[in-house]
Amino acid sequence: MTAFVQNLLQQMQSRFQTMSDSIITKIDDMGSRIDELERSINDLRAEMGVEGSPSPSTPKAKDESEPGAGSA
16 A cells, blocks of 8 residues: 555656646746847837837826826
8 A cells, every 4th residue: 555655656746847847948938038029129129219218018108198088
């Protein structure tokens, strides 16, 4: 009985390790893809000449539309 339980725990540990390694590999790949995307975005911004402009995460057009929407 104890041999069965030990074998089962060993199998579970092996599967967990395999899944963990797979997840870590996917996270590393995603990090590389994000870095590449950031470089591409910065290259495009440099080509457009807007290096000093604010990031798209804080658009000013949205702030301007809020007062108009409230008065309507």
